[in-house]
Amino acid sequence: xxxxxxxxxxxxxxxxxxxxxxxxxxxxxxxxxxxxxxxxxxxxxxxxxxxxxxxxxxxxxxxxxxxxxxxxxxxxxxxxxxxxxxxxxxxxxxxxxxxxxxxxxxxxxxxxxxxxxxxxxxxxxxxxxxxxxxxxxxxxxxxxxxxxxxxxxxxxxxxxxxxxxxxxxxxxxxxxxxxxxxxxxxxxxxxxxxxxxxxxxxxxxxxxxxxxxxxxxxxxxxxxxxxxxxxxxxxxxxxxxxxxxxxxxxxxxxxxxxxxxxxxxxxxxxxxxxxxxxxxxx
Amino acid sequence: xxxxxxxxxxxxxxxxxxxxxxxxxxxxxxxxxxxxxxxxxxxxxxxxxxxxxxxxxxxxxxxxxxxxxxxxxxxxxxxxxxxxxxxxxxxxxxxxxxxxxxxxxxxxxxxxxxxxxxxxxxxxxxxxxxxxxxxxxxxxxxxxxxxxxxxxxxxxxxxxxxxxxxxxxxxxxxxxxxxxxxxxxxxxxxxxxxxxxxxxxxxxxxxxxxxxxxxxxxxxxxxxxxxxxxxxxxxxxxxxxxxxxxxxxxxxxxxxxxxxxxxxxxxxxxxxxxxxxxxxxx
Numbered sequence: 279x280x281x282x283x284x285x286x287x288x289x290x291x292x293x294x295x296x297x298x299x300x301x302x303x304x305x306x307x308x309x310x311x312x313x314x315x316x317x318x319x320x321x322x323x324x325x326x327x328x329x330x331x332x333x334x335x336x337x338x339x340x341x342x343x344x345x346x347x348x349x350x351x352x353x354x355x356x357x358x359x360x361x362x363x364x365x366x367x368x369x370x371x372x373x374x375x376x377x378x379x380x381x382x383x384x385x386x387x388x389x390x391x392x393x394x395x396x397x398x399x400x401x402x403x404x405x406x407x408x409x410x411x412x413x414x415x416x417x418x419x420x421x422x423x424x425x426x427x428x429x430x431x432x433x434x435x436x437x438x439x440x441x442x443x444x445x446x447x448x449x450x451x452x453x454x455x456x457x458x459x460x461x462x463x464x465x466x467x468x469x470x471x472x473x474x475x476x477x478x479x480x481x482x483x484x485x486x487x488x489x490x491x492x493x494x495x496x497x498x499x500x501x502x503x504x505x506x507x508x509x510x511x512x513x514x515x516x517x518x519x520x521x522x523x524x525x526x527x528x529x530x531x532x533x534x535x536x537x538x539x540x541x542x543x544x545x546x547x548x549x550x551x552x553x554x555x556x557x558x559x560x
Numbered sequence: 561x562x563x564x565x566x567x568x569x570x571x572x573x574x575x576x577x578x579x580x581x582x583x584x585x586x587x588x589x590x591x592x593x594x595x596x597x598x599x600x601x602x603x604x605x606x607x608x609x610x611x612x613x614x615x616x617x618x619x620x621x622x623x624x625x626x627x628x629x630x631x632x633x634x635x636x637x638x639x640x641x642x643x644x645x646x647x648x649x650x651x652x653x654x655x656x657x658x659x660x661x662x663x664x665x666x667x668x669x670x671x672x673x674x675x676x677x678x679x680x681x682x683x684x685x686x687x688x689x690x691x692x693x694x695x696x697x698x699x700x701x702x703x704x705x706x707x708x709x710x711x712x713x714x715x716x717x718x719x720x721x722x723x724x725x726x727x728x729x730x731x732x733x734x735x736x737x738x739x740x741x742x743x744x745x746x747x748x749x750x751x752x753x754x755x756x757x758x759x760x761x762x763x764x765x766x767x768x769x770x771x772x773x774x775x776x777x778x779x780x781x782x783x784x785x786x787x788x789x790x791x792x793x794x795x796x797x798x799x800x801x802x803x804x805x806x807x808x809x810x811x812x813x814x815x816x817x818x819x820x821x822x823x824x825x826x827x828x829x830x831x832x833x834x835x836x837x838x839x840x841x842x
Binding site for chain 2: 285289380381382383384385386387388389390407408411412415416418437438441442443444445526527
């Protein structure tokens with residue numbers, strides 16, 4: 279397992295692999311890897327001859343008041359995890375390697391990004407689409423792996439790949455949870471002991487929503503109200519959104535008459551956490 | 561020489577060539593090919609084993625009041641020209657093949673597009689960047705060829721390729737002119753006899769600017785004023801812009817103290833024509 283810092287080194291390594299007829303999987307991450315990332319690396323290792331993990335806290339997808347500076351970083355820990363799960367290369371560039379002076383191009387879209395996290399984080403998906411496009415062009419992978427926890431991100435990337443004719447396959451992998459139900463996230467490290475307990479309200483409300491769908495509830499507003507009321511019962515929680523949207527368009531729908539995503543974003547203290555479920559998986 | 565209409569056919573053909581170790585050049589065009597395009601195909605044929613010419617009037621780069629509907633088309637003529645100049649494949653998709661229902665992604669940039677044609681044609685470069693990105697992803701060429709007549713387009717595409725780490729080389733080719741000096745353009749076909757004569761004022765003003773630079777004039781406003789005054793002497797001409805900009809940033813400069821582009825856009829009757837020169841080529 280190698281760690282490289284420059285685009286040229288990644289290109290050279292991938293070119294060498296491709297000349298040997300090997301397939302390449304890419305797992306784009308912002309580092310501080312946990313079992314959620316590990317499951318993506320496992321999936322890539324299973325499907326491809328070689329796996330590249332990018333480990334880059336992308337400044338472009340953070341808003342001016344967000345947690346870019348404090349976002350946790352631990353390359354040594356990441357390297358051990360990548361190696362243990364069969365990854366072959368970590369690409370860990372400095373911001374200046376990815377965004378040189380005069381950088382001004384971007385990739386974005388006019389729908390899908392206007393709902394859910396796109397409302398609370400207006401520059402977020404432009405940053406995600408741009409950096410992911412760059413990583414795809416640098417690594418030129420056969421497949422790329424993203425977690426379903428960032429459900430809107432996964433939908434946005436699938437749509438971008440389809441619209442712009444990018445020549446690779448996008449694989450979405452299931453949410454990985456702590457034993458008590460909290461969805462794994464690098465941001466969980468921000469939580470103090472009381473907040474960590476309070477954060478359980480996210481997965482509890484997800485289970486409540488899933489149960490209602492399982493019992494046949496079709497009225498989205500009833501499901502949303504029940505979930506909101508449960509979340510509000512937790513004093514440390516503040517709702518950013520609880521919404522049910524069409525999987526394809528990310529637009530809100532009144533009734534469960536098509537494949538839908540139920541997505542929530544909740545502040546626990548100062549930490550914004552997200553969770554979700556797809557009605558088709560219930 | 562083959563003509564194909566679908567992305568899948570292009571991909572299959574290029575994959576076959578690449579599996580044989582052949583290099584591929586791409587010449588993106590909007591069709592109605594003239595000797596300017598022919599020079600690009602010649603250059604690609606010289607540098608690469610195979611040459612793909614895309615022939616697609618891209619709706620996304622036309623503004624609502626522009627000439628999308630009337631833009632001239634003649635695939636039969638184009639096919640003969642491509643074949644005569646050694647091209648191997650024409651990609652001639654319908655708009656619905658390039659922009660399916662729900663299409664909403666785009667590539668754009670925050671600088672370089674804010675001056676010259678970007679001011680008169682606000683959605684133009686977003687359309688150019690998006691369609692060129694798509695063509696690059698579909699064809700995956702080793703090299704792509706663009707004319708220096710669209711000087712700002714060439715600068716924008718070079719910048720996009722660099723910013724987004726697209727893995728190909730961009731080649732800029734010299735302006736090709738009619739024997740009397742008029743820069744070749746598919747839009748010249750719009751001109752009636754009187755306008756065709758009046759249109760010579762563009763290349764005349766370009767030669768005037770070049771002469772002043774050759775004689776050592778460094779004051780951009782003097783060069784611009786002399787060119788404007790010459791163009792204004794032609795009753796059928798109406799100036800859109802006459803500007804001198806930094807080659808790298810496309811920002812206006814007061815003095816010729818760095819590599820610069822002198823670019824003009826002039827309406828002759830209802831037809832908007834462009835021409836330019838690079839001070840380094842004088």
